[in-house]
Amino acid sequence: MTVIKFLSKPKLKNAVLIEGLPGVGNIGRVAVSYLIEELKAKKFATLYSKWFFPFVMLHETYKIHLLKNEFYYWKAKKRGQRDLVLLVGDCQSLSPQGHYEIAEKILDLAEKVGVKEVITVGGLATGELEETGVIGAVTDEKLLKKYEKYDIDFNAGEKVGYIVGAAGLLLGLWKHRGKDGLCLLGQTAGFPIVTDPKAAEEVLNVLVEILNLKIDMTKLEKRVKEMEDFIKKVESLQKKALMDLTKAHEKPEKKDESLRYIG
Amino acid sequence: MTVIKFLSKPKLKNAVLIEGLPGVGNIGRVAVSYLIEELKAKKFATLYSKWFFPFVMLHETYKIHLLKNEFYYWKAKKRGQRDLVLLVGDCQSLSPQGHYEIAEKILDLAEKVGVKEVITVGGLATGELEETGVIGAVTDEKLLKKYEKYDIDFNAGEKVGYIVGAAGLLLGLWKHRGKDGLCLLGQTAGFPIVTDPKAAEEVLNVLVEILNLKIDMTKLEKRVKEMEDFIKKVESLQKKALMDLTKAHEKPEKKDESLRYIG
């Protein structure tokens, strides 16, 4: 039960999917959300799944919303640009196997609307304030040539060795379909910083250059501040909700002598 | 494997589904059970699921019962009233993904018998004795207008931010089907109080007014006392059973030197 509901079915040409779901430092979420706003991209589909947390969020203090991932599109305005599909959302899968199932659904949608390449955006928590810059990984050697002119360090393997969740699986499964993709990871000091506007800006700069876009960056820091409260709240709620869900696992009271073991 | 078995298939007009499954303070369970009794509503379907605890209950010391959710209906007696479907039960899903699957099955049934609106009833444990009153949340802004004349505080988001399990998911998924609903949460001090008759009464008062019903409230406290013993026992059993189930995870005895690691 992973369901995608379409508001419209855009027909795109040679499009790129840019993924920015929640993750380390929320760098992908911040960067892709900012792109959506600045490009005035249009929402065309939502995805919800039994693999998400089993609760609803309240927006504006009273409005009920399922946890969801959302797809936006934007059509190229001039030569050298490409049509875009932008993916953001409230959460990723709660269970390991759900990650694979949701990633497959996302790629099915991508193929259906004309996506040819996938770029995922994430973060790398280095634990050190002075380490910055964008780390990259690709599905194939030929991509390395295509992207080496940008300010990306392709020694990700030395620093990390693996990429967890959507940022990694979307590319691994996309490659399995014989297609190409790029992962961009912003380096950040990591916890307890929830969102790192500087790291998000660095990734955005690379992304904007690759996609040949013109984006006003001056509002980014202000937007990150606005988002941060919401993101902090959601993360706190998810942890709290998960604890509520697992409350049943607590020990029953010792005094209940009438309970005996049976089977 | 979530199965619904029908005893009869009522045809209802413009009906409202009222959900009162176990949850915080058992406020929904108490309120909806009381409605069922006072209205003499008729049972028409039962639901059981592999997502429930894997054990059976013994009623009257010797009769075996699967854990189940039960659906009752009641037909409007006069103008201004609406046909009702009332949902109560022994438990909710044991696993996160089960919550979504069961909620979808419940909504499928609701659509089949003519339900147009969903009202879920739950509790909010504030930890403070002096906080009382009914908190509300809705699927859409227009519902706010419809319900603002009742004694409901629609600032739920400020106090809670999310609604876990059936009380939330039924509405989130119902909204996804393009339909409307309301969640009513009774504020209660919370643990160690198992059931809070006062909080349940407050929610019932609002519910009865919305549904334009006439209900004798004088027996509520007595009924809550009667239910409390049963509820306490079930909750204790569920915790105990869950521990039995996970017993296999205990460490084997240290002395068993003949056991070696292999794979």
Place this chain on the structure above:
Amino acid sequence: MTVIKFLSKPKLKNAVLIEGLPGVGNIGRVAVSYLIEELKAKKFATLYSKWFFPFVMLHETYKIHLLKNEFYYWKAKKRGQRDLVLLVGDCQSLSPQGHYEIAEKILDLAEKVGVKEVITVGGLATGELEETGVIGAVTDEKLLKKYEKYDIDFNAGEKVGYIVGAAGLLLGLWKHRGKDGLCLLGQTAGFPIVTDPKAAEEVLNVLVEILNLKIDMTKLEKRVKEMEDFIKKVESLQKKALMDLTKAHEKPEKKDESLRYIG
């Protein structure tokens, strides 16, 4: 993936299924295994499932066996007896939802070969040496009349309130199919006793009387001793194997500074 493989398809009349899978004190397993031996019942089907532990057992030091449940049948020899299906096995489901799925498969098989009634056999660990005797529970009031003439205490609800796993679910789900059944629980002091020959004998005595069988009980204690070593080993192995499986959850070594967090 729960698979039943038939060696033959017996056609039985008005048969009773007797379940004796592993559980408290292994009373069901011991009692039903003894019945199978003494009656020289014939194996006709095996069941294995992805819900069992993911390992194989070694019999006679070198022969590989999947964990399995096994079905035997025995045809009535004289008036007043009934055809029997006897169910024993190495284990029950490792996961809560697996219990429901396996129980449904067992009942499908039971219906297919002509079973009309189900009797499950289990144990009740009271923690007290002096409490003995057989506790009973049924799916319906009319069964109480049928079985009250035997030496069964039908106040199980007072002592236990619930029945975990196959002994309970087979009857709960069987009742849901509109059919009848009985659960017999031998009272035992419980851990650390692995198998309790006295409790098993008490249940066997009741079972033999209900089924109108003639069974030589003199070899029971000797057989229990023989089984006990095997049962102890299997239980130890299951715990050990489960720990091996979850080893991946252990913390990585602290010293591996080169590992960083990413996503």
Place this chain on the structure above:
Amino acid sequence: MTVIKFLSKPKLKNAVLIEGLPGVGNIGRVAVSYLIEELKAKKFATLYSKWFFPFVMLHETYKIHLLKNEFYYWKAKKRGQRDLVLLVGDCQSLSPQGHYEIAEKILDLAEKVGVKEVITVGGLATGELEETGVIGAVTDEKLLKKYEKYDIDFNAGEKVGYIVGAAGLLLGLWKHRGKDGLCLLGQTAGFPIVTDPKAAEEVLNVLVEILNLKIDMTKLEKRVKEMEDFIKKVESLQKKALMDLTKAHEKPEKKDESLRYIG
């Protein structure tokens, strides 16, 4: 969602599947990988599954790879040899039920390409340096006769009693299909040794004799050293990734007083 992708579909005669997935001491992985290299076996299929860890690996510091199992084949060169299918990979299932599902998929593939017999290779951690040699187990008594002439100790049952994961389940399920197989376990002192070249060599010697192959063993130790760094890294990453995945289970910060319990 366990998917096998074929690069080619070899037609083999009377072939043997040799399994060497990760496990105790990585003896199977080391031994079968070495065979693949020395025989210059050809890759013909890859398997990935939602039951694997939800992350991708980075090879050569920048290339993204799904976790996978890989199938190679080699055709017999002379009389007395048999066609081979060789199975190696990055990991086994993360969840118990996944082990069964993946094993069934592997055996489906095996039957499709002409495999008649399965040999699984694993390790047995004895905790004692002086215990060496190869332990064996088989699916049927007649195999004992076939293999007793080789240097295999068929008292595995005395030492271990069970075989976890692919090394065991592939044989248990293969036997259930009415077919034959052999398990070879190299004895090793166990942790903290990650790979034990000596134990791997002992198993390889037996395997090479059974399969009537000529393999140059002189490069084994060197190869094991080379593999060891990679294997250590992968295992560390898997543990680290699993911890990242379960981070959501951590307690929320105590100070967040605005969070309340609801449901």
